[in-house]
Amino acid sequence: MSTGRIAFLGDINGAPGRMVLEQQLPTLRERYGPLRIVANAENARNGSGLTPDLYETFRKFGxxxxxxxxxxxxxxRIVPILEDPTKPIGRPANLSARAQGKRIVRIPASEGFARDLYVFTLLGRVLMPSILANDPFACADEMLAAIPERNPLVLVEAHMEATSEKGALARYLDGRVAAVLGTHTHVPTADARVLRGGTAFITDVGMTGPHDSVIGRKAEQVLRHFTSSMHVPFEMGSGGEALQGAVVEVSLDTGLAVSIERIDIPADYSRAPFRTLHSR
Ligand SMILES: [Fe+2]
Ligand SMILES: [Fe+2]
Incomplete structure (x- = not known):
């Protein structure tokens, strides 16, 4: 059976996330040998959103x-890139029909990884009031039906707050996709496993960013908000940077998962670019 590894990185958060990404991508490649690397970049611009420049930077990183x-x-400013069919970045699939951007990305087969890889994201509807999403289950059916291949190799990102919604989606898609990987909480969970039908699942892969914070934001400001009931603008946190995600080994024959392992690679503060920022 020929297999290949796919790395999926949790939300790259602000400058600290970008720095640990750049510093530790070589370590990730050495340790796990992924042939495909996919990353959530929704927090790359100072904790919220993605710019065209940062998109290009991450592409250059590989x-x-x-x-x-x-x-x-x-x-x-990212919308034209989301609309461009040649740029491998998608918006969540289960938004309104008029939402701009591609709903799915296809990474074409190449030498050593002889399968097209399809990637799409589903937003949760539980405890996520800031954006209006459609039924992620029905959307998953629709997305899979639209893929022209018979047994396609598919990675689904469950960008959801509720652990129950992520677990339910994984069970719903078990045996139909290679992986259902959770994001959005920025907190990694310890439940990575391959489900009965052959789908790899983890409730949350975590965050590529500063963990000495409250899910990426300065702890003092978040605390002031929680303890005063007043609106406090949140700035990016820093410290405790780590590259987090998961590596899924997939069968290139069946398109299902063989194994899944969580990734957690802390920053090395003795080396650039951190050495100049932290005195420890
Ligand atoms: Fe996020
Ligand atoms: Fe999010």
Whole structure:
């Protein structure tokens, strides 16, 4: 059986996330040998949204495809790139029909990885009031039916708040896609496993960003908000940077998963670019 590894990275969050990504991508490649790297980039621009420049930077780093979540339209300059069929980045699939941007990305087969890889993101409807999403289950059926291949190789990102909604989606898609990988909470979970039908699942892959924070934001400001009931603007946090995600090994014959492993690679503060920022 020929297999290949796909790395999926949790939300790249602000400058700290970008720095740990750049520093630790070589470590990820050395340790896991992924032939495809997909990353959620919804928080790349100072914690919210993605700019065209950052999109190009991540492509140069070797990210094969990018996804976005509820922050998809925070920086409207990304919309032409979302609309461009040649750019491997999609918007969440289950938005209104008039929402701009591609709903699915196809990474074409290449030497060593002889299968097209399809990637799409589904937003949750539970505890996510900031964006109006349609039924992710019905949308998944619709997206899979529209793929021309018979047993396509598909990675589904479950960009959702509720663990129950993510778990239910994974069960719904078990045996039909290679992986259902959770994002959005920025907190990694310890439940990575391959389900009975052959679909790899993890409730949340975590965040590529500063973990010495409250899910990426400065803890002092978040605390002031929670303890004063007043609106406090949140700035990016810093410290405790780590590259987090999951590596899924897939069968290139069946398009289903063989294994899944969580990735958590902390920043090395003795080396650039962190050495100049942190005194530790
Ligand atoms: Fe996020
Ligand atoms: Fe999100």
């Amino acid at each position: 990210i094969d495809a990018m996804t976005l979540g509820d922050h998809v339209y925070r920086d409207a």
